[in-house]
Amino acid sequence: MPYLDILYQDDDIIAIHKPAGLLVHPSWIAPKKTPNLVYSLKRYLRGEPVYTIHRLDRATSGVIVFAKKKEVAQALNAMFAERKVQKTYLCVTRGFVPEEGVIDYALKPIFDKKADPLADPDKPAKEAVSAYRRLGTVELPIPIGKYPCARYSLVEVKPTTGRKHQIRRHMKHIFHPLVGDTKYGEGRHNRLFREHFATRRMLLMATELSFEHPTTGEMLTIKAPVSRKVSELFDQLGWQGLYPAPVERTERQLEALAGAIDDDDSFELSEDSD
Known part of the structure; x- marks a missing residue:
């Protein structure tokens, strides 16, 4: 049974670990009644309001923050707009990426x-x-x-701006596209990971958000470990200790996390979704 993996919660905000393959909102590109995070979150909060602050692509996993109050949402939106939120991602790219660098490359807006x-x-x-x-x-x-x-390279990325598909487009720009990216990546590398490692997902994960709490003023850092399957893959590639490993949960903790979903829900969340 799928569950909401709650990373942090108080009276003002709630942070969720979104699995790969799960929509944040309903979308016209997905069949009707396709699971989405906002729907599950509203059920968990028993009809209380929830405000979207930022988004993650469907294929991206990791930490995403929502506000429970309108004024908190406005404050958080301003922080994102003013670049006061530090975002950290983990990804796997084709080829050996330089040890470090800054990609300063303007991107045209993407419209549907x-x-x-x-x-x-x-x-x-x-x-x-x-x-x-x-x-x-x-x-x-x-x-x-x-x-x-x-x-291949394991790469940490900290974007200071928030353009659509920014990391995916930037890594392609320097000729190191992400593994599993069916839009900007390379099919032969995606196939290699499917055939040799049974990995179908895009290897991009939002692992950390740091910002000043809009009510208390304290610095808040919310971290999301990689999933168990990604952890097993990274260990196979010899990257032990280089990434935020998954946290072991007891059965009781898993049951508590399942509060947003009823037993008769007929869908499952798969991190193998493209």
């Missing part, structure tokens, strides 16, 4: 023609900045294309 048919497709590119550092590398004795081996 069906969702927003009146949007101007010719809007100029906006500032987009992502700092990154390489945590680990691996060379696999698996031929790919004209190369006898396949090389």
Whole structure:
């Protein structure tokens, strides 16, 4: 049975560990009644209001924060807009990424023609900045294309702006696309991970958010470990100790986390979803 993995909660905000493959909101691109995080969260809060502050792509897992009060939502939205929230992501890229660097490459806004048919497709590119550092590398004795081996990097990324698909587009820009990214990545590398590691998901995870609590003023850091399956994959690649490992939970903790879902719900959340 699926559950809400609550990372932090108080009277003002709630932070959830979103699994890969789960929509944040209902979407016209998904069949009707496709599970979404906001729906489950509203059920958990028993009809109390919930305000979206930021989003994660469907294929991205990790920490996402919601507000429980309108004034708190306004304060958090201002923090994101003013770049007062520090965001940390973990990803796997093709090739050996340089040890560290900053990608300062403006990105054009992405509009959905069906969702927003009146949007101007010719809007100029906006500032987009992502700092990154390489945590680990691996060379696999698996031929790919004209190369006898396949090389990959484990990378930490801290974006200071929040453009749509920013990390995915920035890593592609420096010729190191994300593994599992079916839009900006490379099919042969995605296939390698499917065939050799049974990994179908995009390997991008929001692992940490740090910001000043809008009510108490205290600095708050919320962390999301990688899933068990991702942890097993990273261990296979020799990256033990380089990533936030999953937290072991007791049966009682798992039962407590299941508060938003009734027993008759017929869907499951799969981190293998694209």
